[in-house]
Amino acid sequence: MTSVRISGRINGIEWSGEVEPRLLLSDFLRSAVGLTGTHVGCEHGVCGACTVQLDGEPVRACLLFAVQIDGHEVTTVEGLAEVQPGEAIGVEDLHPIQRAMHEAHGLQCGFCTPGILMAAEAFLRANPAPSRDEIREAVSGHLCRCTGYHNIVEGVALAAERLAADGPAADEEGDA
Known part of the structure; x- marks a missing residue:
């Protein structure tokens, strides 16, 4: 071919x-x-x-x-992580959505996690302050057989909170 x-x-x-x-x-x-x-x-x-x-x-x-x-x-x-290819990765290098999903136990076997992370990251860029119902809708196109989705929703919500706290508005307030 x-x-x-x-x-x-x-x-x-x-x-x-x-x-x-x-x-x-x-x-x-x-x-x-x-x-x-x-x-x-x-x-x-x-x-x-x-x-x-x-x-x-x-x-x-x-x-x-x-x-x-x-x-x-x-x-x-x-x-997503802030590392160069081949570098060792630490928790501090993880993207906020990765850290939040880990801390909220939004993953178990991990098979579905990469796809959910990629969808959630894009979702949070478009909707930085989502409701739990909006988060459920955003991850509804992903099948997970381990978590029951509750902890996934909590992980995305935690990431949204942290990203909002670290976002441009927070930087501008700190500069004042």
Whole structure:
């Protein structure tokens, strides 16, 4: 099969290479790029485990082909933390949504967690002060068999509180 050359940014790093036109984005990220945090569950776009961000918007990586990211920015769960590839990661390096989910016990087996994190991060950028009902709606497209969703909702709410406290308005108040 003929390969297609693609390029773009993955977790803030320029990437280019050859891919087969039929290669799914989820398989590309896991096998070609080595970012195994993108999990593959149902392979039909139903479970949400493979959710990544394409140009800042959540998408199901199992429903896209790798060639579709040509010229775009992809962010995976590995791109949330504040570390360089290959560096050891500490709790202080985690994104606020990652820390909050950990502290609120919003994960158990962890299989669904990367997709939920990617969707929740984008949701909180669009809605920085959500109600619990809005959070439930935002994560409703993700299947989790372990937590019953209560702790996931609490984790997203905790992250929203912390992000609001650390946000631009808090910085401006501190400068006054």
